[in-house]
Amino acid sequence: MRADVDGAARIARIAAEFTWTWTKADVPRFAMLADMGFIHDDAIGGVLLRPDLAFDSLCFVSDDARLLDRCGGAGESIVDFEVVVASSASGEDNSPPLPATLHREFSTRLTTELGARSTPVPGERAEADYWRREKVVISLLYRETAVYLEITNPRYQRFNEETARAGGGAPIPPT
Numbered sequence: 233m234r235a236d237v238d239g240a241a242r243i244a245r246i247a248a249e250f251t252w253t254w255t256k257a258d259v260p261r262f263a264m265l266a267d268m269g270f271i272h273d274d275a276i277g278g279v280l281l282r283p284d285l286a287f288d289s290l291c292f293v294s295d296d297a298r299l300l301d302r303c304g305g306a307g308e309s310i311v312d313f314e315v316v317v318a319s320s321a322s323g324e325d326n327s328p329p330l331p332a333t334l335h336r337e338f339s340t341r342l343t344t345e346l347g348a349r350s351t352p353v354p355g356e357r358a359e360a361d362y363w364r365r366e367k368v369v370i371s372l373l374y375r376e377t378a379v380y381l382e383i384t385n386p387r388y389q390r391f392n393e394e395t396a397r398a399g400g401g402a403p404i405p406p407t
Contacts, residue, residue: 355396
């Protein structure tokens with residue numbers, strides 16, 4: 233198993249204090265503050281960053297200006313940053329599940345860093361913990377073989393919650 237609870241807390245704190253515009257200009261500014269190096273950046277595949285964590289990890293930056301335009305975010309393009317903060321040793325389909333105690337460890341550490349978790353709202357994922365701020369939504373998404381720290385544009389978050397409440401199902405991935 234590979235995990236970096238302190239690294240996740242550091243990135244979450246930086247995200248909570250960051251001055252978000254949700255434009256492409258945020259990517260290099262946030263990457264510099266969070267000590268993430270660029271791996272890949274193109275118009276089709278998006279941005280892939282390498283966070284400075286205790287293991288070899290990745291951060292995927294999703295952008296979808298058309299979707300954000302529909303959500304009232306004219307001029308915004310960044311949907312979210314998704315950082316792998318824990319994963320099973322092999323990272324393959326047959327990897328052993330992460331220990332159940334890891335959820336509690338991450339949640340406790342981020343609660344210490346960010347304060348109490350936000351009250352659950354209809355439409356959010358049950359397998360995630362959320363910390364909502366005016367300019368950013370920070371969440372920990374728990375999967376059987378990985379934990380993701382998601383730093384999300386609040387417009388996109390609200391859009392997904394409203395879509396789920398209206399019967400649209402799972403969150404809409406950015407294009």
